[in-house]
Amino acid sequence: xxxxxxxxxxxxxxxxxxxxxxNVSLEVGAxxxxxxxxxxxxxxxxxxxxxxxxxxxxxxxxxxxxxGQSVAFKDIRDSENSGIVIIHQxxxxxxxxxxxxxxxLGNEVSKNGFIDWHKTNAEAAKLxxxxxxxxxxxxxxxxxxxxxxxxxxxxxxxSKRVKLLILDEPTAALNDEDSAHLLGLIAGLRDEGIACIIxxxxxxxxxxxxxxxxxxxxxxxxxxxxxxxDEISENRIIKGxxxxxxxxxxxxxxxxxxxxxxxxEDWTVHHPxxxxxxxxxxxxxTVRAGEVVGLAGLMGAGRTELAMSVFGRSxxxxxxxxLFMNGTEVxxxxxxxxxxxGIAYATEDRKKYGLNLIDDIKRNVSGAALDKLAKRGWxxxxxxxxxxxxxxxxxxxxAPSVGSITGKLSGGNxxxxxxxxxxxxxxxxLILDEPTxxxxVGAKYEIYTIINELAAAGxxxxxxxxxxxxxxxxxxxxxxxxxxxxxxxxxxENATPEVLMQFMTQEKES
Amino acid sequence: MSVIxxxxxxxxxxxxxxxxxxALIAIVVLFQILxxxxxxxxxxxxxxxxxxxxxxxxxxxxVMIIIAGHIDLSVGSVAAFVGAVSGVMITQLDFPWWVAIIxxxxxxxxxxxxxxxxxxxVGIPAFIVTLAGxxxxxxxxxxxxxxxxxxxxxxxxxxxxxxxxFPGLFPATTSPAEWITVGLGALALVFFxxxxxxxxxxxxxxxxxxxxxxxxxxxxxxxxxLIIGITYxxxxxPGSRGTPIVLIVLAVLILVYTTVMNRSVFGRHVYARGGNxxxxxxxxxxxxxxDFYLFVxxxxxxxxxxxxxxxxxxxxxPGAGDLFELDAIAASFIGGAAVTGGVGTVIGAITGGLIMxxxxxxxxxxxxxxxxxxxxxxxVLLLAVAFDVFNKRRxxxxxx
Numbered sequence: 001x002x003x004x005x006x007x008x009x010x011x012x013x014x015x016x017x018x019x020x021x022x023n024v025s026l027e028v029g030a031x032x033x034x035x036x037x038x039x040x041x042x043x044x045x046x047x048x049x050x051x052x053x054x055x056x057x058x059x060x061x062x063x064x065x066x067x068g069q070s071v072a073f074k075d076i077r078d079s080e081n082s083g084i085v086i087i088h089q090x091x092x093x094x095x096x097x098x099x100x101x102x103x104x105l106g107n108e109v110s111k112n113g114f115i116d117w118h119k120t121n122a123e124a125a126k127l128x129x130x131x132x133x134x135x136x137x138x139x140x141x142x143x144x145x146x147x148x149x150x151x152x153x154x155x156x157x158x159s160k161r162v163k164l165l166i167l168d169e170p171t172a173a174l175n176d177e178d179s180a181h182l183l184g185l186i187a188g189l190r191d192e193g194i195a196c197i198i199x200x201x202x203x204x205x206x207x208x209x210x211x212x213x214x215x216x217x218x219x220x221x222x223x224x225x226x227x228x229x230d231e232i233s234e235n236r237i238i239k240g241x242x243x244x245x246x247x248x249x250x251x252x253x254x255x256x257x258x259x260x261x262x263x264x265e266d267w268t269v270h271h272p273x274x275x276x277x278x279x280x281x282x283x284x285x286t287v288r289a290g291e292v293v294g295l296a297g298l299m300g301a302g303r304t305e306l307a308m309s310v311f312g313r314s315x316x317x318x319x320x321x322x323l324f325m326n327g328t329e330v331x332x333x334x335x336x337x338x339x340x341x342g343i344a345y346a347t348e349d350r351k352k353y354g355l356n357l358i359d360d361i362k363r364n365v366s367g368a369a370l371d372k373l374a375k376r377g378w379x380x381x382x383x384x385x386x387x388x389x390x391x392x393x394x395x396x397x398x399a400p401s402v403g404s405i406t407g408k409l410s411g412g413n414x415x416x417x418x419x420x421x422x423x424x425x426x427x428x429x430l431i432l433d434e435p436t437x438x439x440x441v442g443a444k445y446e447i448y449t450i451i452n453e454l455a456a457a458g459x460x461x462x463x464x465x466x467x468x469x470x471x472x473x474x475x476x477x478x479x480x481x482x483x484x485x486x487x488x489x490x491x492x493e494n495a496t497p498e499v500l501m502q503f504m505t506q507e508k509e510s
Numbered sequence: 511m512s513v514i515x516x517x518x519x520x521x522x523x524x525x526x527x528x529x530x531x532x533a534l535i536a537i538v539v540l541f542q543i544l545x546x547x548x549x550x551x552x553x554x555x556x557x558x559x560x561x562x563x564x565x566x567x568x569x570x571x572x573v574m575i576i577i578a579g580h581i582d583l584s585v586g587s588v589a590a591f592v593g594a595v596s597g598v599m600i601t602q603l604d605f606p607w608w609v610a611i612i613x614x615x616x617x618x619x620x621x622x623x624x625x626x627x628x629x630x631x632v633g634i635p636a637f638i639v640t641l642a643g644x645x646x647x648x649x650x651x652x653x654x655x656x657x658x659x660x661x662x663x664x665x666x667x668x669x670x671x672x673x674x675x676f677p678g679l680f681p682a683t684t685s686p687a688e689w690i691t692v693g694l695g696a697l698a699l700v701f702f703x704x705x706x707x708x709x710x711x712x713x714x715x716x717x718x719x720x721x722x723x724x725x726x727x728x729x730x731x732x733x734x735x736l737i738i739g740i741t742y743x744x745x746x747x748p749g750s751r752g753t754p755i756v757l758i759v760l761a762v763l764i765l766v767y768t769t770v771m772n773r774s775v776f777g778r779h780v781y782a783r784g785g786n787x788x789x790x791x792x793x794x795x796x797x798x799x800x801d802f803y804l805f806v807x808x809x810x811x812x813x814x815x816x817x818x819x820x821x822x823x824x825x826x827x828p829g830a831g832d833l834f835e836l837d838a839i840a841a842s843f844i845g846g847a848a849v850t851g852g853v854g855t856v857i858g859a860i861t862g863g864l865i866m867x868x869x870x871x872x873x874x875x876x877x878x879x880x881x882x883x884x885x886x887x888x889x890v891l892l893l894a895v896a897f898d899v900f901n902k903r904r905x906x907x908x909x910x
Binding site: 311312314334335336338339345347352353354355356357358359363366367368370371374377378379381382421 | 712773774775776778779781782785786788789790791792793794795796852853
């Protein structure tokens with residue numbers, strides 16, 4: 001590793017209101033596997049999007065030097081022509097096309113405008129061999145497993161004469177065997193001289209395969225550790241990922257905890273389409289009145305899946321286990337029933353699942369409990385307005401009126417509309433999935449204050465968050481989830497980022 | 511000056527909504543000039559209303575389906591099917607006319623339930639289900655009729671499609687139809703003005719009013735003039751025939767469905783379902799039942815349209831209602847409904863339907879052939895939606 005293939009210098013990327021990256025520098029050596037670590041939202045993906053031209057030159061500050069030359073990519077195609085290929089976590093394969101068609105998609109082997117099928121399939125077969133697949137190139141992609149699909153993506157990258165391969169969470173959806181195969185393949189590519197950047201949460205994998213690891217936190221590159229030469233423990237990496245001081249970013253609160261509100265026992269959930277796959281393994285969890293409980297877990301651990309399956313089985317299939325509300329077992333097989341039993345769930349993706357963005361504030365606020373405003377099927381518009389207006393004032397929703405369209409509000413204000421909607425449904429327990437995602441610091445504080453007020457009013461709160469400091473700052477108790485198993489339950493007195501991260505990365509022998 | 515500026519800003523903001531009304535007026539004025547005043551005569555206005563009434567009835571149901579993010583291609587066939595069944599009930603089974611009418615509406619609801627079942631509970635896209643329905647019910651119509659027409663129908667049955675309020679009950683000279691029409695016109699006028707004022711007061715009280723006073727007054731004066739004008743043409747002008755019964759039916763439908771879409775829980779659920787299906791489901795809205803009832807409603811309205819059409823023609827034929835669905839869909843989209851769902855109004859769809867109707871009528875008066883009529887209607891649909899897309903993009907850019 002004498003010379004470097006890639007150097008990113010002082011990259012700064014700003015979105016309206018947020019500095020996603022601040023003076024990040026990254027150096028990747030030729031024939032090196034370079035891991036990038038960081039919490040969700042730290043800026044890893046943004047950095048890779050800058051590198052691969054998703055954010056074109058001119059939308060960021062800083063310089064990218066690839067193979068000794070300063071480059072300015074206009075788009076992905078541009079970066080691919082230079083030999084930088086990114087493979088996203090969600091695979092970009094077209095399911096009903098064959099393996100060979102997918103490999104050469106957008107890059108077809110053609111002669112005089114007609115596709116040369118013989119050559120396409122022959123070339124595809126060669127590439128498949130390189131990645132260790134023996135499947136027939138004419139097999140539709142939908143007929144092979146996720147692990148093999150990942151390899152097809154790599155074959156596709158190889159067809160583009162890749163020099164630097166970027167993999168975003170490549171093993172998140174894979175089982176151990178497929179993961180091992182993939183990691184072996186990456187090591188093999190390194191030996192062929194292909195550099196690789198791998199974004200991963202799985203520290204054991206990073207330890208096993210990466211030569212270096214760069215840790216990103218809050219949009220800054222914190223440090224680069226040399227795994228190949230120094231002895232570096234997983235704890236050392238964890239410390240780098242989470243080691244930020246908790247100042248006054250969280251409002252004070254004196255918890256007054258009452259009786260149990262919600263309890264799930266032996267809660268098991270299967271994947272909605274691949275019904276054989278267990279997503280949540282016999283989880284047990286309790287939340288009490290006035291208590292703020294955290295649910296920590298890395299991406300793919302099953303946090304949202306657990307919450308949504310409890311919320312009227314809006315996720316998953318073949319849900320089994322017992323759900324108790326205020327001590328009595330209830331059956332909530334639909335969202336309407338769940339709401340009736342006093343459960344509310346504010347989604348992590350408010351634009352996609354939380355709001356009707358083309359409608360106004362008041363109609364969104366009333367959306368989950370319109371019956372409360374209606375008599376014999378007719379909505380009382382005056383009361384609806386009054387209710388929404390009260391929330392606009394008490395939640396400090398910044399909008400000219402409750403007639404404003406929610407799609408035009410800022411993220412923080414949209415989130416307050418979502419919270420208003422669920423508060424109006426008058427639940428006993430509020431499940432808040434990533435309540436502060438994509439919200440600026442000031443609005444975050446307001447959301448925390450609202451959570452505290454709700455708890456003080458005797459509601460039970462379950463907060464799902466990727467940001468450990470947030471959980472540590474607002475929760476009374478935290479559960480850790482890893483690969484569908486609840487691996488730990490930590491009272492706030494004993495909770496530290498290191499302890500939680502250990503539970504969250506703990507692999508359960510199934 | 512600032513009054514003018516506010517008004518301009520306001521109009522620019524509502525260009526889409528106001529645009530179609532202006533377009534309708536422009537088209538009316540254009541044809542009035544081109545036809546040397548033949549468009550706005552008592553007989554012709556009456557004709558426009560009666561000829562388009564079934565399309566307008568269909569458009570009410572269609573725009574609701576479109577707001578929810580679906581489509582219904584079967585309404586023409588369903589209207590023909592129900593017309594045929596009503597014919598069988600009356601001429602072969604000797605049912606009284608009112609039993610036949612009620613029975614037909616029930617059959618329409620059942621047809622809607624059949625399609626709603628496949629869309630809502632089986633999860634087949636409405637496009638496919640209703641494309642199949644278009645063939646199925648066209649086929650059933652032809653099977654029932656044996657490729658013959660059923661005619662004539664009893665006088666009472668025909669009133670829905672071709673009747674006027676109390677025509678011929680009195681000697682023409684006393685013309686009570688005239689007075690009933692004037693009375694209805696006055697009623698409509700009072701109702702409209704009262705409703706507008708009440709709404710404005712409520713919005714002012716709530717601090718929601720964005721409409722400049724000048725515009726409110728303009729709107730009020732304009733629509734009052736419209737109601738008075740139509741009343742005059744239907745009841746007072748030379749050659750007037752009184753109020754078509756179907757106009758009263760339509761007015762009631764428009765009123766009821768506008769209220770349902772704006773103020774009922776069901777209407778809200780339709781908008782929520784079309785605006786964001788996932789968010790609606792995660793708010794506990796039973797979106798499958800919303801879909802189901804929408805199709806039941808559409809089936810019932812298609813049946814009503816079939817009755818009106820059959821009554822007007824005084825015959826039920828195997829080819830009846832052909833391409834009605836496309837006119838109703840076009841009316842909805844010209845009236846501002848969005849292909850992606852969540853957007854649209856009943857009144858918009860009615861305006862869209864009237865634009866198509868006046869175009870048809872005006873071009874026929876001018877002797878323009880069906881070939882050119884089709885071409886022009888197609889262009890109007892395309893341009894109306896293009897205008898919508900352009901307008902949205904502009905306002906999206908303005909926000910950035």
